[in-house]
Amino acid sequence: MAKQAGEPNNDDVAASEDSFLAMPGHLLRRCHQIGVAVFLDECRAFDLTPLQFSVLSALDGFGAMDQARLGGVTALDRTTIIVVLTKLEERGLVTRVPSKKDKRAKIVAITEAGRRTLADVLPSALEAQKRMLGPLNGREQAQLLTLLRKMAEGNNSLSRAPHKLP
Numbered sequence: 001m002a003k004q005a006g007e008p009n010n011d012d013v014a015a016s017e018d019s020f021l022a023m024p025g026h027l028l029r030r031c032h033q034i035g036v037a038v039f040l041d042e043c044r045a046f047d048l049t050p051l052q053f054s055v056l057s058a059l060d061g062f063g064a065m066d067q068a069r070l071g072g073v074t075a076l077d078r079t080t081i082i083v084v085l086t087k088l089e090e091r092g093l094v095t096r097v098p099s100k101k102d103k104r105a106k107i108v109a110i111t112e113a114g115r116r117t118l119a120d121v122l123p124s125a126l127e128a129q130k131r132m133l134g135p136l137n138g139r140e141q142a143q144l145l146t147l148l149r150k151m152a153e154g155n156n157s158l159s160r161a162p163h164k165l166p
Helices: 009-013 023-042 050-061 067-074 078-090 112-133 138-154
Strands: 096-097 106-110
Touching: 023 050, 023 112, 050 067, 050 096, 050 106, 050 112, 067 078, 067 106, 078 096, 106 112, 112 138
Parallel strands: none
Antiparallel strands: 096 106
């Protein structure tokens, strides 16, 4: 069907700088959706979400820590970290015990089952990252990761759950 006079050209709308389709927030959200879908596809045999993988990785890499610190390391807000930890604890992949220093705080540690799961899922998680970056050549991949780190670090204070290394 022929386009009527005055109808918008979809290509022009998508390319327009003020179109939501060209805005960084929209593009980052789309990439996040794709990243989650690819991770879940690659890691389906392990029944692990990207957030659960991040928490297990943080505990394996940095050791046991309280929930608040773990939330900072993984840049997850308090509610989200509790939901993720509850699921991991139900599966026996982490433990939570009251802190000896502050009874209100819980110390979280990865279990041996958690370490085995992390080791088993790692090749699939790395494959998910390769698939997601697949449309880019090696130089573009490195450039994208450099720019994303710069953007995340430069805007860290604006986050509801700022990233904080232990």
